[in-house]
Amino acid sequence: MLRFFMIFLAVMAALFTLELLPVGQRYFVQPLTAALADASAFFIALFGRELIVDGDIIIDAATGFAAQIAAGCNGIEAMILLTAAIVAFPAPWRYKLWGIVLGAIGIQALNLVRIVSLFYLGLWHKEAFEWAHLYIWQALIMLDTLLVWMVWIRYLPRQPNNQEPPADAVTA
Amino acid sequence: MPSPPENFSLSGYFLRVLLWLPVFFALWYFLSGFFNIVPGLASQWLANILYNGLVVQIESAGRHIEYITSLKMQAADGAGVGNVVVTLNPLIYSWNIPVLLALCFAVHDSLFSNARVVLAIAALFPLHAWGLTAELFATVLFRQGTAVAEQVDYSGWQLEAVAMAYQFGYLMLPVIGAVSIWFLANRQLVEQLMANKGR
Numbered sequence: 627m628l629r630f631f632m633i634f635l636a637v638m639a640a641l642f643t644l645e646l647l648p649v650g651q652r653y654f655v656q657p658l659t660a661a662l663a664d665a666s667a668f669f670i671a672l673f674g675r676e677l678i679v680d681g682d683i684i685i686d687a688a689t690g691f692a693a694q695i696a697a698g699c700n701g702i703e704a705m706i707l708l709t710a711a712i713v714a715f716p717a718p719w720r721y722k723l724w725g726i727v728l729g730a731i732g733i734q735a736l737n738l739v740r741i742v743s744l745f746y747l748g749l750w751h752k753e754a755f756e757w758a759h760l761y762i763w764q765a766l767i768m769l770d771t772l773l774v775w776m777v778w779i780r781y782l783p784r785q786p787n788n789q790e791p792p793a794d795a796v797t798a
Numbered sequence: 799m800p801s802p803p804e805n806f807s808l809s810g811y812f813l814r815v816l817l818w819l820p821v822f823f824a825l826w827y828f829l830s831g832f833f834n835i836v837p838g839l840a841s842q843w844l845a846n847i848l849y850n851g852l853v854v855q856i857e858s859a860g861r862h863i864e865y866i867t868s869l870k871m872q873a874a875d876g877a878g879v880g881n882v883v884v885t886l887n888p889l890i891y892s893w894n895i896p897v898l899l900a901l902c903f904a905v906h907d908s909l910f911s912n913a914r915v916v917l918a919i920a921a922l923f924p925l926h927a928w929g930l931t932a933e934l935f936a937t938v939l940f941r942q943g944t945a946v947a948e949q950v951d952y953s954g955w956q957l958e959a960v961a962m963a964y965q966f967g968y969l970m971l972p973v974i975g976a977v978s979i980w981f982l983a984n985r986q987l988v989e990q991l992m993a994n995k996g997r
Contacts, residue, residue: 627985631978638970638974642966642969642970646962646965697965697969698968698969703969703973704973706970707970707973707974707977760887760889760890760893761823761889761890761893762823764972764973765819765823765893765894765896765897768894768897768972768973768976768977769812769815769816771977772901772977772980773808773812776808776991777808779991780808780991
């Protein structure tokens with residue numbers, strides 16, 4: 627357990643610091659957020675809205691309502707947490723890499739739903755938007771991350787008893 | 799010690815979490831004044847440890863907390879000088895309370911413990927205090943103008959540390975805190991999940 631938490635915290639701290647550094651912002655956060663804005667705009671437009679996308683800002687042409695995909699809304703922190711939890715868990719690296727890739731896709735898929743739903747909520751009711759934005763969707767993304775991690779554990783291969791690695795990870 | 803059920807259903811567990819979630823969100827929102835007391839007082843204490851005498855008093859303002867600081871600011875009409883008051887929304891840090899409650903209440907009866915739930919929620923309070931303290935410092939140093947920021951004698955690495963602590967407290971800590979505490983409070987459940995690995 628202690629080993630798991632130490633690795634989890636170390637990886638999480640390293641990735642979070644990297645996220646905040648200019649190099650992380652320029653080569654990962656900004657491109658991912660812009661791509662997320664484009665993808666969100668695509669799905670919002672499917673429901674008949676005319677939009678203008680400017681970097682990480684989505685603007686509704688008819689009403690002028692604008693939503694910015696800021697830090698905390700791009701799902702990167704959830705991806706960092708998932709990555710740290712997967713890396714810290716004793717498992718073959720091949721499974722870890724698959725878990726990180728598929729988990730990131732799972733998180734960003736729900737994040738797209740979050741952004742699209744928040745955009746429509748913002749058009750409709752400001753207070754409902756604030757509530758959903760600040761509290762409800764934060765909780766759902768957190769639960770999604772936890773669920774993805776637990777599903778990943780379930781799909782790990784069973785090992786012979788004498789090679790069972792999680793013993794020290796959970797009971798030490 | 800009660801033993802957990804043999805077959806743990808992940809989908810069943812998360813379904814129960816989702817059913818509990820609206821109940822605890824409602825409870826948390828209406829009791830938020832109560833949930834704010836300990837983190838508010840702890841953040842006042844922590845802020846004054848980090849910068850002696852910064853917070854003179856805290857007051858409850860609905861679901862927000864007002865920090866009356868010792869810093870001075872010119873009134874908008876130029877008529878006089880008053881204390882800088884920073885109003886913060888503690889709910890942006892404490893939304894993990896209903897999530898943790900839902901995660902705890904969704905476990906099988908044999909794994910549930912009232913004492914564990916109370917301890918788990920109490921364990922979140924210091925993390926909320928971190929978030930509030932970091933936001934208080936970030937507000938006076940970066941959002942109230944140079945006249946206020948200059949009164950707090952911070953520079954260089956201290957400003958970087960405040961910015962980092964604020965980002966960490968807002969973006970990461972609510973999730974890490976709730977997940978870690980859930981993990982520790984529900985070790986039997988996690989062990990069961992791990993034992994069922996590959997099924």
